[in-house]
Amino acid sequence: MKIRLISSLSLVMAMMMCMPQLHAAEARTLVAYYSFTGNVRTIVNQLSQQLDADVIEIEPAEEGLDYAANNYAIGSALIGGIREHPDDPSSYPAIKPVRIDLSNYDNIIVAAPLWWSQMAAPMQSFLFQYGSMMQDKNISLIVSSASSGISGVVSDAKRLIPRGRFINDNLWIRSSQTSQAATLVAQWLGGLTLDEPSSDSDMRIRVSDGTHTVVFALNETSAAQSLYDMLPLSVEVNNYGNNEKIFYPPTTITFGDDCIEGDCPAGTLALFSPWDNVVMYYGAASRYSGLYILGTAIEGAEAIGSLSGTITVEKVTATSPIKGDVNADGKVDVSDVNEVINIILKV
Ligand SMILES: Cc1cc2nc3c(=O)[nH]c(=O)nc-3n(C[C@H](O)[C@H](O)[C@H](O)COP(=O)(O)O)c2cc1C
Known part of the structure; x- marks a missing residue:
């Protein structure tokens, strides 16, 4: 399935209102994003004008924190805590409740800033809660950083979404390139194919x-x-x-x-x-x-x-089929029983 490139006015309006909400239950792509200083929000805003998708913003429960103050002290402490105890729920900063039914989606685009070479902490909190429910979804990442490469963010996503189908075609936009987001997003979408990817x-x-x-x-x-x-x-x-x-x-x-x-x-x-x-x-x-x-x-x-x-x-292999896989479709299920019945009835 190729991502559809159509604009959605309602999504753009929702983005402008900065409300965590979902639209169009029939849509099959979800964009989940977090942004502290607005760069990822700008990118997702451009994305939502080019892609038919639902958009949800992840927000920290505690408002008004300045993660960059004092040489990024709060952000640094949060990332350090997660690094030390990634399996401990208390390592992850609380986020505002999210209402979401992941069963509605085949594709999930996770958009987040990079903090200290890792995924920004609030997005990690979201994925810590919901990542295990993204089994078999196609996963793509959009990452914004000042200059650091995004491999640490990709690793975080793979840790937090253990059974996602990672498309491995992620979009990295440096903060200095944010004004070119529309073009960069269009180029990325043009080359992004979600055709039957599979873990x-x-x-x-x-x-x-x-x-x-x-x-x-x-x-x-x-x-x-x-x-x-x-x-x-x-x-x-x-x-x-x-x-x-x-x-x-x-x-x-x-x-x-x-x-x-x-x-x-x-x-x-x-x-x-x-x-x-x-x-x-x-x-x-x-x-x-x-x-x-x-x-x-x-x-x-x-x-x-x-x-x-x-x-x-x-x-x-093809020459060593699965026992009981009568119709050779790689599975043993009721279709094999039907196949046997058909064979018997024809005799
Ligand atoms: C706590 C914190 C840590 C950061 N650490 C890095 C870093 O290690 N490398 C880097 O290139 N940028 C770093 N940045 C910069 C952000 O990745 C960059 O400004 C990004 O565009 C922010 O996205 P946003 O505006 O959506 O929040 C950091 C920013 C913050 C707030």
């Missing part, structure tokens, strides 16, 4: 102990690719705690800064990087530092807890 890759793997079989869809991270590249494997699986089956690949899984941290519901495949082992969850686990999500079970998740002994871990 899921084509990589599928089958894990089996000969009796129990689980198929996982891997995500597009470097860690998942690293595991995929070392297949097939034959390794021992062990139980850990009362929610994990783990195995140790013969060589270390490598990973980059694209890793996804987040809560791990049952069925999650993950790398526990401190121990270099792969974890298959049959019970839920919380986000943990260095625990990187590799994928999700798409078949046989209920069998994870029964895996034992020596397991084979292999790629699922």
Whole structure:
């Protein structure tokens, strides 16, 4: 799906009123922005004239704070607090309540200033609250900074939206370029394609102990690719705690800064990087530092807890279809049952 370039007067008016509100329930793109000195607001104002989207402004609960005073003392303290304890809700400054139904959106554009090379604290607060609900949404970033590069902001977004589909085509506008925002936004939108991006890759793997079989869809991270590249494997699986089956690949899984941290519901495949082992969850686990999500079970998740002994871990390819996937659509579901019924009825 290509972003639609149409203007929306109601959105512009809402922006001018600076009210956190949503419009047009049918719209599928949400722009969530925070701005302290107005640069990001100017950029989003231009964006909303060129893009059919709902816009919401994130506002700190405490009004009138000067984050830049005393050599950016307040802003610096907030960012420092989040850096030290990113999993602690009390690290994040309170924001005004936001009324939003994320299920209305496929695409979310997060627009924020850069503070001390990180995402401005109030936007981090918003994503800390809502990021886990942005699973499978297409995520793009717009960042305004005086001069610093935006990689720290991108990392914050990936940490706070652990299962977002990051488009990796972010717009960085320096504060000195704010007056050119209309042109820069138009250029960015012109090249921005949200065509079927996916955090899921084509990589599928089958894990089996000969009796129990689980198929996982891997995500597009470097860690998942690293595991995929070392297949097939034959390794021992062990139980850990009362929610994990783990195995140790013969060589270390490598990973980059694209890793996804987040809560791990049952069925999650993950790398526990401190121990270099792969974890298959049959019970839920919380986000943990260095625990990187590799994928999700798409078949046989209920069998994870029964895996034992020596397991084979292999790629699922076109020549090794998924067991039960009668119509070869990559899934085992009711359509396969229908396919079997049709076959029987035709006979
Ligand atoms: C607390 C704070 C910290 C900042 N830290 C940086 C920084 O490390 N590097 C940088 O290039 N700009 C930094 N800036 C500048 C802002 O990123 C820049 O002015 C941006 O355009 C502000 O956007 P806004 O007007 O929407 O708030 C900082 C600004 C504040 C308030």
